[in-house]
Amino acid sequence: MPDKEQITEWFKTLQDQICEALEVTDGKAKFHQDLWEREGGGGGRTRIIQDGNILEKGGVNFSAVYGQLPENIQKALKVEHNEFYATGVSIVIHPNSPMVPIIHMNTRYFEIAGETYWFGGGIDLTPHYIDKAQAVDFHQQLKTVCDVFDANFYSEHKKWADDYFFNKHRNETRGVGGIFFDRLNENSTGHTKEHIFNYVKEVGKAFAPIYTKLMKANADLPYGEQEKQWQLLRRGRYVEFNLVYDKGTKFGLDTSGRIESILMSLPKLASWEYNFQPEEHSEEAQTLSLLKKEIDWVNIS
Amino acid sequence: MPDKEQITEWFKTLQDQICEALEVTDGKAKFHQDLWEREGGGGGRTRIIQDGNILEKGGVNFSAVYGQLPENIQKALKVEHNEFYATGVSIVIHPNSPMVPIIHMNTRYFEIAGETYWFGGGIDLTPHYIDKAQAVDFHQQLKTVCDVFDANFYSEHKKWADDYFFNKHRNETRGVGGIFFDRLNENSTGHTKEHIFNYVKEVGKAFAPIYTKLMKANADLPYGEQEKQWQLLRRGRYVEFNLVYDKGTKFGLDTSGRIESILMSLPKLASWEYNFQPEEHSEEAQTLSLLKKEIDWVNIS
Numbered sequence: 067m068p069d070k071e072q073i074t075e076w077f078k079t080l081q082d083q084i085c086e087a088l089e090v091t092d093g094k095a096k097f098h099q100d101l102w103e104r105e106g107g108g109g110g111r112t113r114i115i116q117d118g119n120i121l122e123k124g125g126v127n128f129s130a131v132y133g134q135l136p137e138n139i140q141k142a143l144k145v146e147h148n149e150f151y152a153t154g155v156s157i158v159i160h161p162n163s164p165m166v167p168i169i170h171m172n173t174r175y176f177e178i179a180g181e182t183y184w185f186g187g188g189i190d191l192t193p194h195y196i197d198k199a200q201a202v203d204f205h206q207q208l209k210t211v212c213d214v215f216d217a218n219f220y221s222e223h224k225k226w227a228d229d230y231f232f233n234k235h236r237n238e239t240r241g242v243g244g245i246f247f248d249r250l251n252e253n254s255t256g257h258t259k260e261h262i263f264n265y266v267k268e269v270g271k272a273f274a275p276i277y278t279k280l281m282k283a284n285a286d287l288p289y290g291e292q293e294k295q296w297q298l299l300r301r302g303r304y305v306e307f308n309l310v311y312d313k314g315t316k317f318g319l320d321t322s323g324r325i326e327s328i329l330m331s332l333p334k335l336a337s338w339e340y341n342f343q344p345e346e347h348s349e350e351a352q353t354l355s356l357l358k359k360e361i362d363w364v365n366i367s
Numbered sequence: 368m369p370d371k372e373q374i375t376e377w378f379k380t381l382q383d384q385i386c387e388a389l390e391v392t393d394g395k396a397k398f399h400q401d402l403w404e405r406e407g408g409g410g411g412r413t414r415i416i417q418d419g420n421i422l423e424k425g426g427v428n429f430s431a432v433y434g435q436l437p438e439n440i441q442k443a444l445k446v447e448h449n450e451f452y453a454t455g456v457s458i459v460i461h462p463n464s465p466m467v468p469i470i471h472m473n474t475r476y477f478e479i480a481g482e483t484y485w486f487g488g489g490i491d492l493t494p495h496y497i498d499k500a501q502a503v504d505f506h507q508q509l510k511t512v513c514d515v516f517d518a519n520f521y522s523e524h525k526k527w528a529d530d531y532f533f534n535k536h537r538n539e540t541r542g543v544g545g546i547f548f549d550r551l552n553e554n555s556t557g558h559t560k561e562h563i564f565n566y567v568k569e570v571g572k573a574f575a576p577i578y579t580k581l582m583k584a585n586a587d588l589p590y591g592e593q594e595k596q597w598q599l600l601r602r603g604r605y606v607e608f609n610l611v612y613d614k615g616t617k618f619g620l621d622t623s624g625r626i627e628s629i630l631m632s633l634p635k636l637a638s639w640e641y642n643f644q645p646e647e648h649s650e651e652a653q654t655l656s657l658l659k660k661e662i663d664w665v666n667i668s
Contacts, residue, residue, distance in 0.1 A: 100642070114641045114642075116641070123639075123641070125641070234620075235620040235626050236626060298636070302633070305606060305610070305637075306610060306630075309606070309607060309610035309611050310610050310611075310620065319535075319536040319611065325536050325537060326641060326642045329607075329639065330641055332603070332639035333639060334638060334639065334640065335599070335636065335637075335638050336606075336636075336637055336638075336639075337635055337636050337637075338424075338630065338633035338634060338635065338637075339635065340415045340417070340424070340426070340627060340631055341401070341415075341627040
């Protein structure tokens with residue numbers, strides 16, 4: 067059965083592989099690494115890429131932290147003991163071009179000594195302009211990963227992403243969704259720990275091919291001032307989601323995590339315009355019309 | 368004793384007067400008004416100014432809403448009845464120049480029919496670059512208003528602002544503070560309703576002279592690319608505060624208020640840079656060193 071040391075090592079390797087793949091595809095920018103330690107125990111490797119050919123600002127972060135859970139979090143998680151161990155890889159990438167989507171990936175493992183463990187994670191895509199064929203392909207790639215492990219994972223974890231990556235105050239999904247899952251273990255899935263870990267591994271391994279494919283396909287598409295403005299507005303929505311709803315961000319801010327690592331998810335530049343309404347039948351309006359839950363991407367016609 | 372109709376009328380007039388003063392001082396941009404209605408009862412006048420000589424984006428909003436409080440809010444407010452009436456004026460102004468401060472003002476009145484009422488409000492200033500003399504003058508003007516009504520109001524409401532306008536995750540105040548107060552009524556202050564309303568009125572009336580003075584004094588100060596970049600980063604902090612901590616924003620998002628009126632507080636453009644550290648002894652570092660609670664501005668040497 068995979069133990070926390072093995073899982074931690076695997077996440078480190080995943081971080082290395084993803085950083086390498088992104089650097090190669092970007093062709094210019096290199097990750098800058100900051101090592102940090104956590105007062106209560108553990109630490110991380112924050113890796114930031116900036117001002118690339120394709121990538122404007124992104125982070126591929128690894129951390130492994132442990133210690134005592136504060137009582138309020140212990141209650142929120144409904145666990146009896148407080149010795150915790152948490153490790154994971156977190157990614158958010160903001161590209162230069164509005165034609166290349168924003169992407170987010172996370173794989174994580176959490177353990178309460180002698181009591182319980184769970185895995186969580188997911189990948190979701192936020193195109194500034196939704197290309198239907200690419201959204202279908204994105205979901206199809208995730209479904210292919212899911213289907214190897216459980217016939218229900220894709221539909222369940224796709225719905226979870228729809229519900230999670232949602233700006234309630236705007237009645238708008240963050241992007242085209244993807245998959246999201248949390249608290250997966252024997253009890254919640256009926257699968258062995260090894261089986262679930264293998265699923266999480268495959269999700270992690272899927273990230274680099276999925277995103278580098280989109281980088282290559284879209285980085286050279288032409289765009290103008292209007293597309294750039296729209297990108298900044300969509301990034302504003304991304305900021306709204308991350309600061310208002312994202313549980314990882316809130317958890318990090320509440321527990322005084324390493325702020326700069328947590329907020330690496332925020333874009334270099336974002337914009338808010340009062341009551342902006344895209345023109346009817348424009349590409350922007352078309353994208354907005356697709357920011358809805360429950361679109362069955364893999365079967366869309 | 369002032370009743371809700373009188374208070375509402377007074378807030379409307381205040382909105383008119385402030386909009387006029389800002390337009391005159393800006394000399395170019397005019398407020399655009401959107402009237403809106405709330406499904407449960409009431410509505411508002413959202414007024415937005417954009418692309419002025421001095422003001423880049425700002426809102427001066429009036430609203431008066433009423434109806435039934437949702438149960439969770441009733442509990443949070445610790446009131447027994449649920450027939451509420453709420454009216455107020457809310458302002459956030461983002462100027463073009465990094466040399467002109469961001470400002471926020473709010474005056475509000477809340478009533479539970481047959482049970483209780485209270486006033487709330489405040490003014491706080493967020494200079495991108497702190498000019499000590501101007502910060503002192505700002506606080507002195509607020510103290511002059513406060514001192515007419517209660518010898519303790521300034522020190523109490525100044526501390527309230529320090530504690531409220533605080534980005535806990537960065538251990539940084541939003542700006543140089545100001546005054547903030549909530550739930551003022553006979554019980555909490557020992558003053559009559561009329562006395563408290565007069566205080567709130569004077570706070571409201573103080574806004575236009577305070578801010579137009581700063582607009583005139585600073586709008587023509589020279590600045591370059593470095594100052595502009597710094598302004599965008601400071602606006603990023605403003606966004607963080609408003610989306611993570613601000614109770615008015617949270618209340619609005621939770622209760623499905625008019626989103627575009629609530630989020631008018633967000634700037635046209637904001638920036639996040641990973642782990643940005645200003646140069647030692649720079650103007651930016653000097654400003655950061657003053658983003659602390661408990662600076663006794665009126666007695667600073």
